[in-house]
Amino acid sequence: MSHTAHIPSHRKPRRSASKVVLRSGVAGGVLSTIAVAGAAGPANAEPVTTQTIEMPTLTSGLVSDFTRSAEATQRVANFLDLRAQQDTAATTAAQTAKKFRAEADRKAEAKKKAEAAKKAEAAARAKAAAAERASRAAERTTLSSSSSSNSDSGSSSGSTTSTVSKTTSQATGSAATVLAFAQAQLGDAYIMGATGPNAWDCSGLVQAAYRQAGVDLPRVSQDQSTAGTQVSLSNLQPGDILYWGGAGSAYHTAIYAGDGEFIGAQNPGSGVVKRTLDWDPPSGAVRVL
Structure with a gap:
């Protein structure tokens, strides 16, 4: 007997060829079954599809769209600005018209007062003229009486006109x-x-x-x-x-x-x-x- 006959070996025991063949056959059968099942599946089953997301590419057409959009936005802004200017102009015109109306009313009132004052002045002048005529008449009467009562050297002037x-x-x-x-x-x-x-x-x-x-x-x-x-x-x-x-x-x-x-x-x-x-x-x- 060898002196190593009782020392146990540390290597794994080798599998027998029959077991390896058996396992290979099982694995092959399973794979075959899966393949057959896939091939024998229902004819109307939806195929598995793969969806791919593509990022947009900045082409010349897309740039043109962006440009038109910007121009449209600018036109809207210009329109709104023009509308604001028109509103401001309308407000200013209304204020100016109101000012002109007030000035016209003031001038009309002043003219009316001036005409009234002119009429009053004319009436006052007419009254003064009448008073002046009355005063002259009274003065002539006084002078005539005085002239009639005075005499020198036996002659007198019977009226003012006789001495003129x-x-x-x-x-x-x-x-x-x-x-x-x-x-x-x-x-x-x-x-x-x-x-x-x-x-x-x-x-x-x-x-x-x-x-x-x-x-x-x-x-x-x-x-x-x-x-x-x-x-x-x-x-x-x-x-x-x-x-x-x-x-x-x-x-x-x-x-x-x-x-x-x-x-x-x-x-x-x-x-x-x-x-x-x-x-x-x-x-x-x-x-x-």
Whole structure:
């Protein structure tokens, strides 16, 4: 007996050929069964499909779509901006129209007030003219009575007109200048307080006429009636200042034009006119030139 006969071996025991063949046959049968079963499956069974997800490719057509979309968005933005501008313009136009309407209403109201004031002024002038005429009538009555009661050297003047000079001499020098200016204003309007160039009151016309000859007269009738040397109505010369009322308290003045006539701004009804002394006999006269 060998001395290693009792030492157990550490190698795995070898399988027998019959067992290997058996296992191979079983495995082959199973695989065959699976293959046969797959082949013998139902004819209408859906085949197993595999789905593949593809990422989009940025082609030129896709880029064009993006461009058109951007352009459409821009057009919408432009439209909205235009609409906003139109709304703003409409609001501004409405505000401007409202402002114009208010201004038109204000002007219309101002015009209405001005017309009312003008009518009131015309009424006041007419009333003043009526009062002036009444005052003149009263003054003439007083002067006539006074003249009738006075006498010297056995003769008296029965009326103011009987003592009025009918001088027919033509004006010369400074008097001609004064009368030429007064003559040029015939037909102008009478407005109380006016001093030209197209409207006058009585003393305003006299003052302006004498200014042409370099003479600076006072502005009002009261002062003009004492601005020169008192002269008789029977000794008048062209260019003399005629006054109605008392010297220093006269209410009207005019300029003697010669030939028994005078030029003066009479009243709102007649304006600047030439009249005879008999039409409205003056109370007195002063000579400045």
